[in-house]
Amino acid sequence: VARREASGxxxxxxxxxxxxxxxxxKSGPAMRKVPGSSIVAVMRRDLEKARDFAQRHGVHRVYNRVEDLLADPLVNAVYVATPPHLHCEMTVKAAESGRPVLVEKPMARTPDECRRMIRACALNNVLLMVAYYRRFFPMTRHLQELVAGGDLGEVRHARLYLTFATRISPTDERAWRWNPEISGGGQLMDIGSHRIDILHCLFGPASEATAWFDPHPPDKVERTVSATVVYRSGVVVSILVDEGMAFPEDCLEIQGTKGRLVARPFDTNLTVHTLARGKRTYSFQVPQPSHEKLIAHFLDVMRGQxxxxxxxxxxxxxxxVIDAIYRSALEGRTVAVESVDVDL
Incomplete structure (x- = not known):
């Protein structure tokens, strides 16, 4: 339906x-801000919470069943922002209704669920995009230019640190993030997926991972992950994700034969030191709302632009990559990163 009416x-x-x-x-304000984009209907199983959201955001059509939202003729695009255990099911249903889909990150809990989503959208000829909105941040674009442009020479190594303070209370409404049946994993899957996506953006597909994690029973997900990921491009990346740190850090360091860079904090501050140009520092603003450029890009794609x-x-x-890290930690060996391999 949406593909047939897509135009300028x-x-x-x-x-x-x-x-x-x-x-x-994040996404709601962006959908309302981007010209040519609006929210016409919302769905949440808790109808009162759905009505509360709708009232505050000027939305007039409210549902507590996905089937009712997908039967609404005004809806021509679907945004899936449920916890990850429902991403696959909701995406498949939206695709079968003929609508393009934007799904929140992580794409799903497992690669197989991701493959089902890709297959469903391909078979129904609808767009599927994943909401890794940091791809559009100024920092990410600048890192891409530095790595691809050769300023650092041959990039050989990188280190990613993502550490947090104490884990939120089990009674917090966000505590589902620590239930792997819902989330698919811990901080590596939740916030770490953003960072792993940027590594792919910079270095391409990964080939193998060697990892260790500490689940800290009785918790069901890890508190600490230490991994080495080798990329097909030859770059070797060391990754540390940890909770309970006194001084949390969000940092990426990249080493090349002609220079190095440090992004700390990852999204805003960058130091580049090269043989050719010496030391430079940059400061970037995080776009607000964070999803604005993502929503604008989705619209451009639908318009064929x-x-x-x-x-x-x-x-x-x-x-x-995350699946390979988890499997390596569980099995105590180096694990090959699977390929996409979607059978249509």
Whole structure:
């Protein structure tokens, strides 16, 4: 349906499945801000919370069943913002209704769920994109230019540190993130997937991972992950994700034969030191709302004015690496990163 009407005049009329915290702070404001985009319907199993969100965001059509939202003729694009255990099911249903899909990160809990999503959208000829919105941040674009442009020479090594303070209380409404049946993993899967996606953006597909983690029973997900990931491009990346740190850090360091860079904090401050140009520092602003450029890009793709930057085949890449890290830690050996391999 949406593909047939896509043109230069196409406007996104979003139906949101799962209008929670991310929609409140990030995607919802972006959908309302981008010209040619609006929210026409929301769905949440808790109808009162759905009505509350709708009232505050000027949305008039509210549902507590996904089937009812997908039957709404005004909806011509679907945004899936549920917890990850529902990403696959909701994406498949939206695709079968003939609507393009934007799904939150991580794409799903497992690579196989991601493959099902890619297959469903391909068979129904609808767009699938994954909401790795940091691809559009100024920092990410500058890192791409530095790595691809040769300023650092041959890039050989990188180190990624993502550490956190104490884990949130089990009674917090966000505590589902530490239930692997819902989330698919711990901080590596949740916030770490953003960083793994950027590594793929910079270095391409990964080939293998060697990892260790400390689950700290009785917790069901890890508190600490230490991994080495080798990329097909030859870059070797050391990754540390840890909770309970006194001084949390979000840092990426890249080493090349002609220079190095340090992004700390990852999204905003950058120091580059090269043989040719010496030491330089940069400061970047985080776009607000964070999803604005992502939503604008989705609209451009639907209008035929751009190719999708993060289709399902790209979005799955973070899941493939994270899956290899988890399997390596569990099995105590180096594990090959699977390929996409979607059978249509």
């Amino acid at each position: 005049e196409f406007e996104l009329r979003w139906g949101i499945i799962g209008c929670g915290d991310v929609c409140e702070r 751009a190719r999708p930057l993060i289709p399902g085949e790209e979005g799955i890449q973070a899941n493939l």
